Amino acid sequence: MQKVVTTVILVVAFFIGMNANSKACDIPAGLEASNVTATSAVLSWTAVSGATKYHVEFQELHDGFWVSGNTATNSFTAGGYPVDLEPGTTYQFMVRAVCSDGTFSAYSTLFSFTTLAK
Numbered sequence: 001m002q003k004v005v006t007t008v009i010l011v012v013a014f015f016i017g018m019n020a021n022s023k024a025c026d027i028p029a030g031l032e033a034s035n036v037t038a039t040s041a042v043l044s045w046t047a048v049s050g051a052t053k054y055h056v057e058f059q060e061l062h063d064g065f066w067v068s069g070n071t072a073t074n075s076f077t078a079g080g081y082p083v084d085l086e087p088g089t090t091y092q093f094m095v096r097a098v099c100s101d102g103t104f105s106a107y108s109t110l111f112s113f114t115t116l117a118k
Helices: 002-015
Strands: 032-034 040-044 051-060 067-071 075-079 090-099 111-114
Touching (some): 032 111, 040 090, 075 090
């Protein structure tokens, strides 16, 4: 029984991005979208102490296909070259911090925004 419990804990820790010895940095918060146009948006969040970069995921609302990107700052431009966002469409994004010790935080809550109609 103890082996099963240990296995479950390790699997859960893997999926949230931590190992048993990890002291992951905080989860990014304060998500927002600015400079929203018909084909792009600047996604941002409050910087996390101890984070060296961030992993961003965004998708058309309920689409199920996530687009990923990395940034060294607490902002990320979605859309534009090479793939624009669709006009008048609602998107959602989430972000996690990559910590200085190589671990990473759990993903933030989702934040939704809508591009301008063309």
